[in-house]
Amino acid sequence: MNSHFPANFRSWLNLPLILIATIVLSGCLGEDSSWHGKDIQGLMPELAFELTGTSGETVTASDLDGQIRLLFFGFTSCPDVCPTTLQKLSQAIKAMPPELQSQTQTLFVSVDPQRDTPERLARYVDFFDKRIVGLTGNEPELRELAKRYRTTFGYDEPDADGNYAVSHSSAVYVFDRDGKARLLLRPDLSTDEIRQDLIALARENS
């Protein structure tokens, strides 16, 4: 009994070690990229939606094929996250080489269809950049799109004036020309880091 115990024990010891090594390695591989944003290649489905544009027209993902697309969920009454993010995105895009700017498209999806009419949405996105595409839809359509990208939104109770806060994703989803999900830009990234990522992505397969 005692004679083969150490041999057994050693082989048992190996397993946790292999497990730990796997965890550490996969952790490293996940971070192993030159992107500032989070690499989400293969984690999410490709870009697909059918929503309403700012002139009331139907816009689908294929209408914008061949461009780098930045998808962002928000609402026009948003006090902090949305204006900051849209400002950052438009600055980053304006700082790109001119030929790449026209191939990069920001999509702002309002998840507050009750207040954000297409007209109101149009005024809002134009304030940041004429090239931003404002999109909205009815709540089930928006829920479906949010679910597809593993995010959600919720409404607070309205105050006396009927104003209410909307909780939504604070990240920007970046899709490449083929519509594949590539990067997740966290809100703490700087304008310059976003610019570098977008240039690298635009040059990659142009």
Place this chain on the structure above:
Amino acid sequence: MSIIDYVAPYDFSALTVLSYMLVLAFYGYGVLRMPEGDRPGTGRTMTFILGVMLCYGVMQTRFDYYSQYMFFVHRGQHLILHHLGPFLIALSNPLPVMRFWYDRISPGLKGALQPVGFVYRGLQQPLIASALFVGLIYFWLWPPIHFDAMLSRNLYWIMNWSMLLDGLLFWWLIFDPRSPALSSSLGYGKRMLILALVAIPQMILGAIIVFSRGMVYDVYEVCGRAWPMEPATDQLIGGLITWIPPAMMSILGILIILRRAMHEDGKYSTRSTSIKVTTS
């Protein structure tokens, strides 16, 4: 929202629904058709069904939605999938039902299932089972892995299923109804030792999450919460759920095994006589 919205799956998975239906159907058929003497009592049957339905509930109802967008609900989901559900299922002792079906499968299928049995016996080695039980919790809570698992639908399903299957393996090893004096099942001392052993790393992990000043799991921040809640509060409650209930379940498990060991004390003399022979 109507009741149907709460009961219906948030993210429907045909494979998951089918698996649960098959488990309940096989169990129900076995219980009804087996000889009176072997049949588990009402209490045991209810315990089994409760365990199964708890796991189903956290996977295929509105609960799953909150698990995806709140860290503390996610910890509650894993508490049920990895601990409470399998704990109840193993405790209900479905062995007679498993025997009932085992006697009815053809010899050819039994031969084909041999590799499964081999893998099963490997996974049920005490050290491997303990390492796997704790390792999986650490693996899915490793921040970069956790981030990916919450972003990818496939990884999310793999995560939840791996937790459930490992929970079933582990608690079955602990609550194996066959007495170690009469079968090759694990000795009661070793079972209690394992329960105490796996509690410690879980308590450490829970405490690390509870006492972390910064955001450890920012994916819930990035992807939006189900309702506006202070992120630090969410993480704190999630850490407490990782820390306290699993430790309590280890102690509960030890008490149950201790009771069984005391009941069997002096009942079977096979082991003690063999020891006497070797020492004399």
